[in-house]
Amino acid sequence: MNDDSHLRETPLARAELLRGHFLHVVRDTVRLPGGREATREYVLHPGAVMVIGLLDDGRVVLERQFRHPMQAVMIEFPAGKLDAGEGSLACAQRELLEETGYRAREWAFAGRLAPTIAYSDEIIDIWFARGLTPGERQLDEGEHLDVFSATPAELQAWCFSGEVIDCKTLIGSMWLQNVQRGEWALEWSPRQAAPDAGQSAP
Structure with missing residues (x-):
């Protein structure tokens, strides 16, 4: 170095x-x-997570949500900030369940993203989830979003056309492409329990 x-x-x-x-x-x-x-x-910033949820048919779980600073509805991967004392995986599991209703059988930590290095210390942990089973969403009061699925090719096309401009989702799409091509490997494990409080990385 x-x-x-x-x-x-x-x-x-x-x-x-x-x-x-x-x-x-x-x-x-x-x-x-x-x-x-x-x-x-x-x-x-306390830190955040993003979840790339893989459905059994090859599609990915996405959301449409109005973002006030942009005054627009944005296409995004599920994501959210860490609560005080919450571990990264625990946050990923919670956000996926609360926002989409899905639980995952297996999880894999991919990497980290610093989306706004010039004016924030925010770090977003990127998680992959598979073996998804649907359930009831548990949205926060005042939280409104649509959950839908798309093929990786559709997501890539939206990134190219500019329909997707959210930074974390663009990076998530890049991760997804490289994982699918076999160029970036993930270590999957059946993580049903949350990690110890305060654990910020796997």
Whole structure:
């Protein structure tokens, strides 16, 4: 690994700008590698998961949900943020059940995604799930979304046409393609129980 000390910034102080119901925004004062000081404003995030659910017929589980900042209905893979003290797999299992009603027989951790590195420390863990069985959704109050399925080819076409622009779903589609081609391997295991609290990765 190359030495990156000449690129690193040294944190000096932090001021809180906003602590809302969801967003926590701070301004850090840092010392740049050249010695000058600068400020960095960004969002602190508890972390999140995304689930690529594979149906037995080869289709994938997707959602359509209105996203207020975009003022548009977006096509996405199921996803959600971690609750306090919640492990990554436990969150993936919970979000899949709550949003889609599906439970999975097997799970595989794929990797991590940092969607907004310039203004947030959010990390999204990418999970694959298979052996899905349907059930009742458990949506949060005020949560409205449609669940549907599509072939990987249909999803890829929507990514190419611009109908899908959600970052995590674009990355999920890339992961799916490489897994299906046999170029990226997954380690599947029957994970029925949630991991220990605080476990942020498998």
